[in-house]
Amino acid sequence: MDFVKTTEQDSLYSDLEKKDTLEILQDINKEDQKVALAVQKAIPYINPLVDIIVKNMKSGGRLFYLGAGTSGRLGILDASECPPTFGVPHDLVIGLIAGGDSAIRKAVEFAEDSSSQGWKDLEFYNISQKDVVIGIAASGTTPYVLGALKTCNEHGIVTGGLGCNHNSPLSRIAQFPIEVIVGPEYVTGSSRMKAGTAQKMVLNMITTSVMIQLGRVKGNKMVDMQLSNTKLVNRGIAMLMTTLNISKEEASSLLEQYGSVRSSLENYNNGRN
Numbered sequence: 001m002d003f004v005k006t007t008e009q010d011s012l013y014s015d016l017e018k019k020d021t022l023e024i025l026q027d028i029n030k031e032d033q034k035v036a037l038a039v040q041k042a043i044p045y046i047n048p049l050v051d052i053i054v055k056n057m058k059s060g061g062r063l064f065y066l067g068a069g070t071s072g073r074l075g076i077l078d079a080s081e082c083p084p085t086f087g088v089p090h091d092l093v094i095g096l097i098a099g100g101d102s103a104i105r106k107a108v109e110f111a112e113d114s115s116s117q118g119w120k121d122l123e124f125y126n127i128s129q130k131d132v133v134i135g136i137a138a139s140g141t142t143p144y145v146l147g148a149l150k151t152c153n154e155h156g157i158v159t160g161g162l163g164c165n166h167n168s169p170l171s172r173i174a175q176f177p178i179e180v181i182v183g184p185e186y187v188t189g190s191s192r193m194k195a196g197t198a199q200k201m202v203l204n205m206i207t208t209s210v211m212i213q214l215g216r217v218k219g220n221k222m223v224d225m226q227l228s229n230t231k232l233v234n235r236g237i238a239m240l241m242t243t244l245n246i247s248k249e250e251a252s253s254l255l256e257q258y259g260s261v262r263s264s265l266e267n268y269n270n271g272r273n
Contacts, residue, residue: 068112072097087224118148140168
């Protein structure tokens with residue numbers, strides 16, 4: 001099948017510099033509304049990847065995100081939010097970006113063009129067959145990502161791919177390809193826009209559903225969140241008040257005594273049995 005980069009196709013809008021601010025904002029929003037529907041179509045392909053991640057994590061595996069530029073940054077963002085949100089170790093979900101940590105803030109020229117560096121970056125973490133590696137590339141052609149996934153396949157490591165073009169090299173290499181076809185960007189080729197939004201949504205879906213399956217959510221609450229600031233402490237107190245139907249003072253005392261919402265719930269319930 002032919003491979004066409006829809007992410008690079010000409011914008012559906014022209015003469016952007018002649019538009020006023022309101023029209024620009026409305027046009028961007030009109031395009032953004034297409035993203036959620038495109039993600040919906042990809043759910044049947046996200047589902048089996050989530051299931052294999054859960055299965056491998058229950059056996060001691062980890063999840064790696066691998067990308068360059070915006071895609072790499074989005075992977076790091078999603079990975080970095082898992083410990084405070086779900087109370088998991090920092091090395092359970094790991095985001096890697098072409099060019100290393102310095103590329104998070106400032107682009108590292110040509111870093112994504114190395115087809116061997118991605119695997120070297122994974123080797124640093126002693127990658128194994130228990131782990132799952134998801135390559136993120138809007139274009140589906142990033143050498144840093146493709147080279148790593150190809151080597152992972154050769155070593156029997158589960159691979160997923162998240163891209164925004166149909167039948168891209170990424171989709172052909174990844175064992176579990178996810179294609180979210182959002183169409184041309186408002187500014188031609190600026191895949192930080194719709195493609196980036198789509199990737200952020202899918203990554204949120206992956207880790208959230210994985211963590212729920214791993215028991216890191218109770219009811220609909222983040223009972224394992226890290227109480228690292230006043231806002232989160234207050235959220236924890238509110239959770240306990242609502243769940244246990246107790247006063248703010250009693251909830252605060254429980255949280256101070258046991259250190260987490262989950263431990264507070266378990267010890268309160270055990271004390272009543």
